[in-house]
Amino acid sequence: MTTETEKCDPLNQLIHHFYSGNHSFSLNPEDIKKIDWNRQQAFLEATVNSTLLKKYPVSSNFSKIFLKKLIEYLESHQEVHDDLYAQLCLAMKVSNHNNFCYKHYVVGQSLDKIITIKETRNMVVNGTTGLKTWEAALMLSDWALCNKDLFLNKNVLELGSGVGFAGITIAKMCDIKSLVLSDCHDEVLKTITENIQINFPSYEQKVSQPTLFTNGPKTIGATMLDWNKVDHFNEHMVPDLVIGADIVYDPSILKPLCNVLQTFCIKNRDIDIYIASVIRNEETFNGFLETLSSMNLKYEKIEMIKSVFIDWDEKIQKCVLKIKLNN
Ligand SMILES: C[S@@+](CC[C@H](N)C(=O)[O-])C[C@H]1O[C@@H](n2cnc3c(N)ncnc32)[C@H](O)[C@@H]1O
Numbered sequence: 001m002t003t004e005t006e007k008c009d010p011l012n013q014l015i016h017h018f019y020s021g022n023h024s025f026s027l028n029p030e031d032i033k034k035i036d037w038n039r040q041q042a043f044l045e046a047t048v049n050s051t052l053l054k055k056y057p058v059s060s061n062f063s064k065i066f067l068k069k070l071i072e073y074l075e076s077h078q079e080v081h082d083d084l085y086a087q088l089c090l091a092m093k094v095s096n097h098n099n100f101c102y103k104h105y106v107v108g109q110s111l112d113k114i115i116t117i118k119e120t121r122n123m124v125v126n127g128t129t130g131l132k133t134w135e136a137a138l139m140l141s142d143w144a145l146c147n148k149d150l151f152l153n154k155n156v157l158e159l160g161s162g163v164g165f166a167g168i169t170i171a172k173m174c175d176i177k178s179l180v181l182s183d184c185h186d187e188v189l190k191t192i193t194e195n196i197q198i199n200f201p202s203y204e205q206k207v208s209q210p211t212l213f214t215n216g217p218k219t220i221g222a223t224m225l226d227w228n229k230v231d232h233f234n235e236h237m238v239p240d241l242v243i244g245a246d247i248v249y250d251p252s253i254l255k256p257l258c259n260v261l262q263t264f265c266i267k268n269r270d271i272d273i274y275i276a277s278v279i280r281n282e283e284t285f286n287g288f289l290e291t292l293s294s295m296n297l298k299y300e301k302i303e304m305i306k307s308v309f310i311d312w313d314e315k316i317q318k319c320v321l322k323i324k325l326n327n
Pocket residue numbers: 128129130131132133134135136137159160161162163164165182183184185188225226227228244245246247253
């Protein structure tokens with residue numbers, strides 16, 4: 001259990017910033033005085049020298065910016081650890097050959113609950129928005145962790161999963177029965193599968209279509225599901241719960257997406273659907289609400305004010321919807 005003092009400790013805060021890929025931190029002179037040589041060593045041990053980050057390194061570009069900034073702060077009041085300079089030089093030499101790197105999302109305050117995701121830092125890569133984690137996925141996962149009872153023993157399907165942060169976090173931290181992540185893009189599906197293998201190392205891969213990994217009664221999997229292709233609807237796929245994060249953004253897919261939601265509601269009238277959105281364009285979002293109503297689907301807005309277990313941007317315009325079939 002992390003105490004309030006530990007939470008406010010500048011070293012712990014720096015470690016969290018490094019894990020979550022945030023280089024917009026600031027340090028005041030009092031904080032800097034606390035980060036002496038030994039504590040700089042402790043920072044290096046907990047981050048770049050840790051087993052996790054050695055196996056799954058963060059972006060070298062991010063490391064470069066972070067370490068340069070940290071060294072600049074420290075130089076004003078401290079002797080800077082040699083290895084901090086050495087790590088900066090290393091980050092400056094290495095370039096990520098492809099666009100991918102690893103991000104480590106800390107759930108709660110202690111470093112023993114981490115979701116590692118292979119992803120890019122770019123919004124669009126190879127024609128898809130699905131190769132990075134979006135804010136709505138952080139928000140949906142945080143909401144799920146605050147409402148774990150809704151997921152208890154459920155068969156969950158995620159639509160438009162992207163690299164899989166929401167589905168993987170929920171499958172790992174809520175007591176679900178099964179969770180299948182889906183998307184329409186081959187490279188996204190390949191990345192989801194890798195991310196499942198990273199976060200569920202003890203699960204065994206089954207020879208199956210869709211790709212499934214099991215551990216006793218628990219299952220996690222990945223499948224192709226394009227909302228425009230009705231033949232992707234597996235007759236046997238009848239989830240208890242459907243989730244989606246940041247899938248309401250393209251006006252041309254609102255109708256096919258609502259069609260998918262309606263199909264699942266008709267197959268299972270007790271189904272619960274939760275969609276988290278960042279509202280970038282009011283017209284597109286309202287278009288989604290209108291399409292839902294026109295397809296006999298009702299919705300309820302769920303209030304989200306503060307992040308609890310997972311950090312997300314509280315200032316953005318956002319919405320989590322609960323969707324059901326009208327009786
Ligand atoms: C903005 S990304 C969100 C990814 C992820 N849910 C997140 O929040 O990090 C939108 C996702 O929807 C997927 N998508 C777009 N059109 C789709 C379609 N017709 N069928 C299935 N998935 C689709 C994309 O491939 C992409 O992964």
